[in-house]
Amino acid sequence: MSIDFKAMDKIAEGKTKIIYRNPENEKTVYMVFKDDITAGDGVKHDVIPGKALIDWKTNRDTFELLNRKGVRTHYISSPEEKVALVRKLDRKINLEVVSRRVAAGSILKWSNTVEGQRYDPVITQFHYKDDPLHDPMLDDTYIDYIIKAKSASEYAVMKRINEQAFGYLEVAFANFDIQLIDIKLEYGIIDGEVYLIDEISGGSFRLWPYAHKNPNLNQDNVLGELNPEARLDKDTYRMGQSTDMVKNKFAEIANITAGFKDID
Ligand SMILES: Nc1ncnc2c1ncn2[C@@H]1O[C@H](COP(=O)(O)OP(=O)(O)OP(=O)(O)O)[C@@H](O)[C@H]1O
Ligand SMILES: [Mg+2]
Missing domain, CATH: 3.30.470.20 (ATP-grasp fold, B domain)
Incomplete structure (x- = not known):
């Protein structure tokens, strides 16, 4: 079953992610990736359909590597596509x-x-x-x-x-x-x-x-x-x-970081 974000409290929305309160655990939040891309401190902006899913994969595989290495990160898991569960910031x-x-x-x-x-x-x-x-x-x-x-x-x-x-x-x-x-x-x-x-x-x-x-x-x-x-x-x-080229390059990154799963 997928997470119903429509029924959830939005805590923050930035350029590339939306943060939702997790009603089941106040110590954690959901981070939902967006298709937006910006540069020049927000001056340049585009929407690249599919980018959220690509970035979510890269994010998952890099954070999971860092967690395995014992780096202190907020990342907990990636419960469904485009969604990461993280420890809530104080x-x-x-x-x-x-x-x-x-x-x-x-x-x-x-x-x-x-x-x-x-x-x-x-x-x-x-x-x-x-x-x-x-x-x-x-x-x-x-x-x-x-x-x-x-x-x-x-x-x-x-x-x-x-x-x-x-x-x-x-x-x-x-x-x-x-x-x-x-x-x-x-x-x-x-x-x-x-x-x-x-x-x-x-x-x-x-x-x-x-x-x-x-x-x-x-x-x-x-x-x-x-x-x-x-x-x-x-x-x-x-x-x-x-933007098609950018998306292809980002997809290449996600394909590479997918290989991080095999690194202890
Ligand atoms: N563990 C966390 N708990 C709560 N909020 C978080 C956590 N990690 C990141 N955030 C927040 O998620 C928000 C949205 O992120 P996003 O990167 O889209 O914002 P942004 O527009 O790029 O702004 P910023 O310049 O602050 O990154 C930010 O305000 C960020 O502080
Ligand atoms: Mg940001």
Whole structure:
């Protein structure tokens, strides 16, 4: 029997998901995926029929991998198509936490970084979530200062979980000859602890296939080892490819993450 959302309380509706109260358990909520896709902090918007189902699969298979690895996430299960059951947030943290292995995207515009530069260890930055302000980045030295001087331990925990999640997903995608370039994740407080929340789907990361077998990824710049033209992620949409093409790429991601089930 399917869940009757019409009879349920809608707690929140965002750009890509609707959150419903679970009448059977106040500690959990249902997250229902939508077909909408947005970019440019919500300025560009389309509806791609079938995207919700694709993103739901990617979300399920990535979160289930992270849960198996022992990462602290809100994800519980995916009771039916397009629906995830998650632990209910007590408090949302209004940050996006970005970890990068390879320089791409916005970082190239505001720094002198060259595309393809490799970071080892990965770098992690916090962005204040606010569309009209274009998600401004918080200063690293200030974050380090408040962790040390003000015991603002949440930042250290978010950084740790983000890098842990990045590491597991990077290894998982490598099985399919794909480099995880960067990832953007969100956090909240549940029962007094920091949890990885929200969704992980085609808009959460950059994925570039290897340019050839056995790439040498241990060098300062790995652009020549990778094939950004064949990218699978939301940059296809940002760069103006057709919604059909974007949907095909997102479906490719879901096909790959389906293989995560075989990773312990
Ligand atoms: N575990 C959770 N419990 C309750 N609410 C959650 C949970 N995880 C995510 N949410 C909320 O789901 C809402 C809808 O998500 P969606 O991503 O569609 O919003 P959005 O328009 O992208 O806005 P945002 O910029 O906050 O992500 C967000 O307000 C988010 O905080
Ligand atoms: Mg969102």
